[in-house]
Amino acid sequence: MDALQHSILSFLGRHDLTPGHLIPCLSFLRARYPGQEIRPIRVQGFCSITYSLGDQYIIQIRPRVYPLDLETLAVARDVYGNHAPSVRLVKRFGNSGLEIYEMSRVQGISLLDHRLGCADSSGLKGLVDGFAEVQILGYKSCKTEGFHKGLVGKSLEYRLKLLERDLPVRFRPVTRYVVDRLDDIVTLPWVFTHGDLVPGNIMVNRTGDRILGLVDWTESEWLPCGMGFYGLDIILGEGEGSAGLKKRFWERLEVGIHVEGGWRGFKRRVELARILGILLWFGIAWDEGRRDRVVEEGRDFEEVERLDAFLGNIDVYAETESKSSEDILVTGGRINSKL
Numbered sequence: 001m002d003a004l005q006h007s008i009l010s011f012l013g014r015h016d017l018t019p020g021h022l023i024p025c026l027s028f029l030r031a032r033y034p035g036q037e038i039r040p041i042r043v044q045g046f047c048s049i050t051y052s053l054g055d056q057y058i059i060q061i062r063p064r065v066y067p068l069d070l071e072t073l074a075v076a077r078d079v080y081g082n083h084a085p086s087v088r089l090v091k092r093f094g095n096s097g098l099e100i101y102e103m104s105r106v107q108g109i110s111l112l113d114h115r116l117g118c119a120d121s122s123g124l125k126g127l128v129d130g131f132a133e134v135q136i137l138g139y140k141s142c143k144t145e146g147f148h149k150g151l152v153g154k155s156l157e158y159r160l161k162l163l164e165r166d167l168p169v170r171f172r173p174v175t176r177y178v179v180d181r182l183d184d185i186v187t188l189p190w191v192f193t194h195g196d197l198v199p200g201n202i203m204v205n206r207t208g209d210r211i212l213g214l215v216d217w218t219e220s221e222w223l224p225c226g227m228g229f230y231g232l233d234i235i236l237g238e239g240e241g242s243a244g245l246k247k248r249f250w251e252r253l254e255v256g257i258h259v260e261g262g263w264r265g266f267k268r269r270v271e272l273a274r275i276l277g278i279l280l281w282f283g284i285a286w287d288e289g290r291r292d293r294v295v296e297e298g299r300d301f302e303e304v305e306r307l308d309a310f311l312g313n314i315d316v317y318a319e320t321e322s323k324s325s326e327d328i329l330v331t332g333g334r335i336n337s338k339l
Contacts, residue, residue, distance in 0.1 A: 007044040015063045021096040022049070025061050028091055028100065029053070043112070043200055045216070058085070058105050058215075064097040068218060072150075076217040079141045079192045082106075083134060083213040106213035111235070112199035114208040123209030127235050128245045130204075130211030132252035135191075139225060139257050142189035150221030151291070152280060153190070157182060160276070163283045166294035168304065171283070174311055178276050184269045185276055188224040195219025197231030226273030230281050233310045275311070282306040 012018060029038050029051070036054040044050060047066035051059040062068065068087060076084040083106070091100040111127075152159070160182065164175045178185075194201070194214050201216045232249055236242040250267065259266040282303045285293045295303040 004040060004042060004044070008040065008049055011044065011046075011049055015065070015097075017063075017096060017098075021093075021098065022061070024093060024096075025091075025098055025100060029059060032090070033057075043110075047218075052105075053102075056105055058103040060101045060103065062099050062101065064092075064099060067099060068101055072220060073217055075192055076194075076220055080134070080137055080214070083137065083211075084217055085213075085215060103215075106203045106215050108203040108205050108212040110200050110215075111202040111204050111208070114204055114206075115199060118208060123204075123207060124236065124241075124245055125248065126209030127204065127211060128232070128249050129252060131232055131235060132249050132256065134211060134214070135229070135253060136256035138191045138193070138228075139189070142191045142225060143222065144189055147190060147222045150223075152195075153221055153223050156186065156276070156280075159280060159284060162294050163279055167279075167283055167307075168297050171279075171307055171311060174275065175279060175283075178272060178279065181272055182276075185224045185226075185273045188226065188266075188269055188273060190222045191225045191228070193220060193223040193228040194231070195221065197228060197234055199234065202231070202235070224273045224276075226270035227277035227280070229270070229274040230277040230310070232274075233278065237309070278307070278310045282310070 009019075012021070026038065033053055036057075038051050038053055038059070041050050041052055041058075048060045048062040051061075053059050060068075068089070070087060070089065073084075073087045077086050085103040085106055087101055087103045089099060090102045093099070157179075160175065160179050164172055164179055167175060194217060196216055196219050197214070201214055203212045203215060204210060205212060232246065236245055254263050254267075283295055284291050285295050285300055285303065287293055295307075297304055
């Protein structure tokens with residue numbers, strides 16, 4: 001049994017289904033899209049089985065317990081245009097509880113697939129520029145009021161305090177630093193933010209130097225500007241030259257985002273939001289979508305490794321009465337005192 005077959009059978013087993021339950025789904029797809037090649041994609045997710053349908057569409061078969069929020073996905077399309085797919089529900093099966101969704105295809109290949117086939121990192125400048133363009137596009141639709149807060153957005157303080165209490169000891173100083181400045185973050189403009197910026201969800205061109213769009217907006221919601229910037233760390237890692245590329249990213253943002261009141265103070269707050277994003281996305285375990293448990297040393301190896309990589313070089317200087325919050329700057333992943 002190959003990895004693809006194993007992932008599909010694992011999905012079915014998790015939901016008390018058998019391969020027989022897929023037969024009506026595939027028959028429906030063949031009748032609805034005659035002559036189109038229907039094939040499962042190589043990497044499957046936890047909550048669905050995904051198929052490629054010709055050159056224009058992607059099909060997801062999902063159990064009723066993991067529906068797609070079509071209103072949320074429509075917001076992603078409205079804000080980001082062709083950088084996000086359009087999605088619609090095309091069929092429900094009452095007996096199995098399976099649902100079929102049709103999505104427009106975001107062109108290109110995933111950054112994950114590109115990196116598996118090519119170790120060349122020469123396209124990073126283009127990816128950084130493209131990621132900045134996506135963030136600028138999102139900021140154009142930012143809101144300060146009149147929006148619905150999602151699961152993460154309405155529980156920022158609660159989640160931060162969990163992290164401060166339960167994260168491995170070495171991460172607690174930076175967590176406490178962010179807790180103390182949460183008001184600086186939540187008073188930023190809120191941006192519709194992708195909730196799972198992993199390489200498999202970032203679509204790039206064949207040469208890997210241009211971002212064409214993002215897929216899997218299921219976990220997206222309105223969040224303070226900067227919380228989705230953890231995606232930059234995902235793209236760059238901590239390799240040689242990452243500091244210069246991060247500087248390039250911020251320079252692109254400064255040109256593309258108009259800020260009243262000065263860029264420097266805005267950037268300081270957005271950098272804090274970036275650290276908050278790293279803490280929440282890698283400090284809270286996914287656990288089949290529950291997202292209510294702090295990651296643990298020895299259990300959540302990948303998440304703790306990411307926290308070490310992205311936060312391990314942060315030094316916290318305790319503020320004194322003589323230092324205002326403006327005296328503490330976050331620069332290139334490090335919290336430094338300018339005094």
